[in-house]
Amino acid sequence: MSENIRLLEVNKLSKKIFLSNGKELQILKDISLSASSGEFISILGISGSGKSTLLKCISSLLRPTSGEILLKGVDPYHINNFKLSRLRREDISFIFQSYNLVPSLPVLENILLPLRLSGKKMNTQLVKTLLDRMNFNANLNDFVSTLSGGEQQKVAIARAIITNSDIIFADEPTGALDSKSRGVIFNLLRELADKGKCVIMVTHDIELASQTDRALILKDGKIFQELVNPRGEELYKILDTKIL
Ligand SMILES: Nc1ncnc2c1ncn2[C@@H]1O[C@H](COP(=O)(O)OP(=O)(O)OP(=O)(O)O)[C@@H](O)[C@H]1O
Ligand SMILES: [Mg+2]
Known part of the structure; x- marks a missing residue:
């Protein structure tokens, strides 16, 4: 088990953008948080609250x-x-809400790409085992552009996991999946956290969030509430289910 090494520290983060009509939009205000190895953190909030x-x-x-x-x-x-490229290649992984796969490359090459870029050893068998565990139904040689949304999401998750980085950022990693696959993917991420990785996941799924170690609830660009070992009913109460 981990010794809880501090991996992420965020101090008074704010983000404003300038819109084409000349107006300013404040998306995030004064956000402070920290995360350590072995922690699985969920970020919740209605659409447009600033999670991504x-x-x-x-x-x-x-x-x-x-x-x-x-x-x-x-x-x-x-x-x-x-140094930034090295940090991104070696220390962090990102599962994008929109997958960000390379459509012109087959499944296997998409997953191995980060390892290829950092000159690391590539283990095709490991990719196969990981995809089997995710109940991946397509072929390793298929171009990702031919896959369903759910299968593309699994490829994006495998690509993020295979690099063995310390911090995994996941933006709605189960959004396109059926409930069985959702459980399988969640368990994979939970296991990684239990083995000492730090997983930070944006989700609309209260059932999954209730199985994380800490839930951060965003509202109007601020952390509205932080719950340690969140219970489903607490989360339902805070997040009016009608608007999730
Ligand atoms: N580049 C941009 N230009 C204009 N508006 C933006 C931009 N990026 C974000 N926004 C706005 O900022 C707000 C927060 O966006 P963000 O994508 O972080 O929300 P979210 O919580 O991830 O939503 P969802 O649950 O739908 O994915 C939204 O109102 C969005 O329209
Ligand atoms: Mg988003």
């Missing part, structure tokens, strides 16, 4: 307007491109 923007800001993909982010003690927005 937060995940991108804390994972080195989107520069905040103000505030500090430390990933394994390093501020990704104040290091050179070489």
Whole structure:
């Protein structure tokens, strides 16, 4: 089990964007949080509350307007491109809401791509075992553009897991999946956290969130509430189910 090493530190993060009509939109306000190895954290909130923007800001993909982010003690927005690329390749993984797969590459190549880019050993058998566990029904040689949304989501998850990085950011990783696959994927992420990884997952799924260690509820770009060992009924109460 992990010794709870602090892997992420976020201090007063705010994000504003400037719209084409000249107006300003404040998406995130003064968000502070931290996460350690062995922790599985869920982020909930209604559509448009800023979940994806937060995940991108804390994972080195989107520069905040103000505030500090430390990933394994390093501020990704104040290091050179070489170090930033290495941090993204080796220390963090991201499962995107929109998958971000390479449509012109087959399944296997999409999954192995991060390992190929970092010159690491590639184990095709490991990919097969992982996909089998996810009940993946397509072929390793299929182009991802020919797959269903759910199968593409599984490829995106396998690509994020295979690199063995310390922090996994997942933006609605079960959104396109049937309930059986949803459970399988959740258990995979839960196991990774139990083995010492840090998993930070955006989800609309209260049942899954209630099995994480901590739930952060976003409202109007702020952390409205934080629950340790959240119970489903507490989450249902806070998040009016009509608007989830
Ligand atoms: N680049 C952008 N330009 C204009 N508006 C943006 C941009 N990025 C985010 N927003 C707005 O900021 C708000 C938060 O967006 P975000 O994608 O973070 O929400 P979310 O909580 O992930 O929603 P969902 O549950 O639908 O995925 C939304 O109102 C969105 O329209
Ligand atoms: Mg989103």
